[in-house]
Amino acid sequence: MSAIFESLPGIEVPVGAISGHLAKLWTTDRADGEAPADPEGARATQLNVVMHFGLNTTPEDAAAQFRVISAFSKRYPSRIVVLCPLRADVAATELRAKVFGECHIGKSKSDKRCVEFVMLSYSRSARPFLESAVSVCLSTDLPLYYWAHSFSTSGGLADYRFLLGRSKRVLIDSARSPADALGFPWPNASALRDLVYSRLLPVRQGIGQFLSVYPPALLVEGLRAVTIQHAAALVAESRVVSNWLSRRLAACGADPARVNFVAATRPAELRAGLVVSFDYTTSGRFFRWTGDFAEGQALFEADFGSGRTTLAAATSLLNPENALSEAMFF
Amino acid sequence: MSDSPRHPFLHGLSKHRGAPPTVVVIFGASGDLTARKLIPAVYNLSIDGLLPADFYLVGYGRKPIPDEEFRTLAAGAIKEFSRRELDADAWGRVAANTSYVAGGYDERPAFDRLAAHLAAIEKKLGRDVQRLFYISTPPSVFGPILQNLGASGLAAKHLGRPHHAKVIIEKPFGKDLTSARELNTTIRSVFAEHQVYRIDHYLGKETVQDLLVQRFANAIFEPLWNRNFIDSVQITVAEEVGVGTRGGYYEESGCLRDMIQNHTMQLLALTAMEPPGSLDAEAIRDEKVKVLKAIQPLTIGPAGDVARAQYAGGMVVGKPVPGYLEEDGIAVQSGTETYAAMRLSINNWRWQGVPFYLRSGKRMARRVSEIAINFRRPPGTLFAGETARFDLAGNTLSFQIQPDEGLSLILNAKVPGLETRTQPVKMSFRYATTFGSNTAEAYERLVLDAMVGDGTLFIRGDEAEASWKLCTPVLDYWRSVGRTGMDSYAAGSWGPPSADALLSKQQHIWRQP
Numbered sequence: 144m145s146a147i148f149e150s151l152p153g154i155e156v157p158v159g160a161i162s163g164h165l166a167k168l169w170t171t172d173r174a175d176g177e178a179p180a181d182p183e184g185a186r187a188t189q190l191n192v193v194m195h196f197g198l199n200t201t202p203e204d205a206a207a208q209f210r211v212i213s214a215f216s217k218r219y220p221s222r223i224v225v226l227c228p229l230r231a232d233v234a235a236t237e238l239r240a241k242v243f244g245e246c247h248i249g250k251s252k253s254d255k256r257c258v259e260f261v262m263l264s265y266s267r268s269a270r271p272f273l274e275s276a277v278s279v280c281l282s283t284d285l286p287l288y289y290w291a292h293s294f295s296t297s298g299g300l301a302d303y304r305f306l307l308g309r310s311k312r313v314l315i316d317s318a319r320s321p322a323d324a325l326g327f328p329w330p331n332a333s334a335l336r337d338l339v340y341s342r343l344l345p346v347r348q349g350i351g352q353f354l355s356v357y358p359p360a361l362l363v364e365g366l367r368a369v370t371i372q373h374a375a376a377l378v379a380e381s382r383v384v385s386n387w388l389s390r391r392l393a394a395c396g397a398d399p400a401r402v403n404f405v406a407a408t409r410p411a412e413l414r415a416g417l418v419v420s421f422d423y424t425t426s427g428r429f430f431r432w433t434g435d436f437a438e439g440q441a442l443f444e445a446d447f448g449s450g451r452t453t454l455a456a457a458t459s460l461l462n463p464e465n466a467l468s469e470a471m472f473f
Numbered sequence: 474m475s476d477s478p479r480h481p482f483l484h485g486l487s488k489h490r491g492a493p494p495t496v497v498v499i500f501g502a503s504g505d506l507t508a509r510k511l512i513p514a515v516y517n518l519s520i521d522g523l524l525p526a527d528f529y530l531v532g533y534g535r536k537p538i539p540d541e542e543f544r545t546l547a548a549g550a551i552k553e554f555s556r557r558e559l560d561a562d563a564w565g566r567v568a569a570n571t572s573y574v575a576g577g578y579d580e581r582p583a584f585d586r587l588a589a590h591l592a593a594i595e596k597k598l599g600r601d602v603q604r605l606f607y608i609s610t611p612p613s614v615f616g617p618i619l620q621n622l623g624a625s626g627l628a629a630k631h632l633g634r635p636h637h638a639k640v641i642i643e644k645p646f647g648k649d650l651t652s653a654r655e656l657n658t659t660i661r662s663v664f665a666e667h668q669v670y671r672i673d674h675y676l677g678k679e680t681v682q683d684l685l686v687q688r689f690a691n692a693i694f695e696p697l698w699n700r701n702f703i704d705s706v707q708i709t710v711a712e713e714v715g716v717g718t719r720g721g722y723y724e725e726s727g728c729l730r731d732m733i734q735n736h737t738m739q740l741l742a743l744t745a746m747e748p749p750g751s752l753d754a755e756a757i758r759d760e761k762v763k764v765l766k767a768i769q770p771l772t773i774g775p776a777g778d779v780a781r782a783q784y785a786g787g788m789v790v791g792k793p794v795p796g797y798l799e800e801d802g803i804a805v806q807s808g809t810e811t812y813a814a815m816r817l818s819i820n821n822w823r824w825q826g827v828p829f830y831l832r833s834g835k836r837m838a839r840r841v842s843e844i845a846i847n848f849r850r851p852p853g854t855l856f857a858g859e860t861a862r863f864d865l866a867g868n869t870l871s872f873q874i875q876p877d878e879g880l881s882l883i884l885n886a887k888v889p890g891l892e893t894r895t896q897p898v899k900m901s902f903r904y905a906t907t908f909g910s911n912t913a914e915a916y917e918r919l920v921l922d923a924m925v926g927d928g929t930l931f932i933r934g935d936e937a938e939a940s941w942k943l944c945t946p947v948l949d950y951w952r953s954v955g956r957t958g959m960d961s962y963a964a965g966s967w968g969p970p971s972a973d974a975l976l977s978k979q980q981h982i983w984r985q986p
Contacts, residue, residue, distance in 0.1 A: 220906075254905040256907070345522055348486055348522065352483070353526060356636075
């Protein structure tokens with residue numbers, strides 16, 4: 144039995160009858176014997192999402208990620224195919240399916256968005272047939288997005304060439320992926336998006352807006368070190384911010400060879416956050432951004448030669464469903 | 474569009490996430506629009522994380538209001554009018570940077586006080602701050618406000634840099650061609666055109682913006698978008714409400730000024746314009762001006778291109794309502810129209826011979842704004858003759874701007890069965906079903922666009938003048954003839970007989986959307 148598959152909602156159906164059962168989800172049996180009504184007008188699927196759980200996914204984690212994709216679907220009505228590997232593998236070639244649907248009611252009568260889920264459980268020996276099984280579950284002609292969650296090896300994931308090659312975006316979370324995932328030669332590498340980068344949008348926006356007031360040359364003049372301190376749980380976030388700053392500062396004219404990038408774990412006082420500091424050769428010039436995600440507060444402190452500026456602001460990491468849409472559409 | 478290349482630190486962020494430090498000053502801060510639209514817009518932008526960290530809001534008005542009271546009033550406005558409920562933390566962050574300055578609109582020293590207040594904010598921050606002035610007052614004080622913004626140096630602040638001062642001006646933008654030109658002259662004596670954002674909130678509606686996408690991003694429409702395939706176009710902006718408590722204002726305005734000259738003409742321009750060379754603000758506005766200038770001058774007078782009417786007593790949503798002349802604040806012999814309709818011809822290669830019918834009115838059968846494109850019928854050789862079997866409709870593509878935003882297409886289909894019978898069917902796309910209805914309101918988009926310096930969804934000075942040039946002779950004629958030719962229609966109906974007559978010459982009829 145697949146514990147992941149069992150932890151997700153839905154009605155188990157024969158794999159060969161998925162389409163028929165999906166259609167039946169939206170029909171109602173009428174007492175008068177007339178043809179059942181299909182509220183087609185209430186459904187408008189925008190996109191297909193394949194959510195592929197890796198072997199590292201626990202049932203609890205799968206349920207949590209399912210809630211994320213469900214929240215995402217309130218904004219973007221989707222056909223979602225969830226792929227669940229058998230954690231305790233069986234020798235047989237086994238493919239099982241469940242279907243599930245839900246509607247989100249908005250403010251008005253016409254504001255009713257519905258989402259359809261197909262859950263597929265598969266054994267290791269069924270892997271070669273999985274992509275074909277997925278293809279008949281997708282809504283024809285709509286764009287495909289692929290979210291690989293907590294997969295164990297990049298090489299193993301690379302077997303799914305149809306999904307990786309056809310998807311408009313391939314989403315991974317580098318905080319929960321193999322170390323080589325971001326640099327792996329995927330079939331469609333330009334479609335790859337890191338959810339860590341997306342989660343950091345408010346940080347990139349906050350720092351970017353703040354620094355964009357200053358001339359680029361001023362930001363890099365005499366810059367000798369960029370330090371990113373991070374809470375223990377934010378190693379991936381620290382790495383992504385560091386890479387982002389490196390690219391942005393280079394675009395401002397910084398010589399990467401002359402700027403020292405340092406990442407360090409921050410002691411306990413920063414429970415859930417990051418501190419970004421720029422150090423300059425000129426005395427008194429500095430920039431520091433301190434973000435505490437638990438408190439939702441950020442503090443900008445800077446002096447680029449024209450006096451000290453201090454600014455308090457809100458900050459956060461993007462919530463998971465918004466990080467998904469950011470990674471998919473922007 | 475921003476007038477300088479993007480800063481490297483804004484790379485990878487959408488333009489709406491790159492607003493510079495900004496202080497928004499609202500003139501008319503205790504007014505209805507401020508409470509209903511502007512304060513909720515600022516609040517929702519804050520919730521969406523689209524305001525810069527260093528954002529300030531300053532209310533300006535004649536009435537002395539302490540800062541704390543202004544913040545309380547603003548919170549009340551959010552509770553009553555925002556699309557999202559008031560979140561104390563989110564509002565608290567905006568409220569902490571919200572203040573109020575009292576002063577007359579023609580009182581120069583008060584503008585000096587305002588300038589000092591804004592300079593103090595800038596000094597406290599230690600950084601340049603963009604000034605965005607929102608003039609949300611009666612038009613009678615547009616001139617004094619603009620002149621004082623110039624005299625106090627506020628209009629020229631940071632000129633030549635991306636965060637230069639900007640001004641948003643609410644409608645009505647003049648009351649005729651002469652006054653629009655005078656207002657433009659006043660504006661240009663103080664602000665450069667790229668600093669000016671004349672607002673028509675219709676342009677901030679998602680469905681209006683979608684019109685450009687539908688037209689130019691779908692290969693199936695553009696080849697058909699011309700005189701060879703389109704028979705006529707109908708643009709309707711209908712209101713269910715009467716004049717209510719706005720009788721005094723409406724008596725001076727009327728339907729042509731209030732709705733046709735701005736909203737309806739904007740819809741026409743977007744429907745009929747040529748493809749712009751780019752999505753750049755000036756490229757789009759250039760094309761809108763071109764098509765407005767290509768509209769043939771109207772024939773005015775009996776059997777001309779224009780109809781006007783006032784609503785008489787009737788029933789709206791099942792309740793009896795009084796006629797316009799019985800409403801509060803309306804003159805017994807009022808010559809103000811509550812309904813206007815026009816038949817327009819566009820003299821260019823694309824539209825020669827295609828009538829554009831525009832109508833707007835109060836107390837109509839339902840609140841609806843739509844653009845309906847009526848296509849020519851195919852040669853009727855195959856399915857002709859047996860009208861009982863072959864029920865055929867013209868193909869109509871309708872863009873519903875509000876409510877139930879979306880679009881629909883009428884097609885003819887075979888009715889299932891052994892016998893070949895046809896029937897019109899409707900294919901629909903509804904925004905709410907696909908994207909949800911809790912999307913940003915027009916004012917959120919427009920305020921943010923102005924903050925980031927994008928004028929695409931605002932009206933340029935020459936655009937406003939081109940529209941007034943068409944409408945002013947009608948207004949002059951109506952004024953000269955008093956009530957002569959004023960038709961009437963029952964409240965709750967679709968308009969007067971004289972409007973039907975505009976279409977009957979070409980065997981067209983008004984839609985009842």
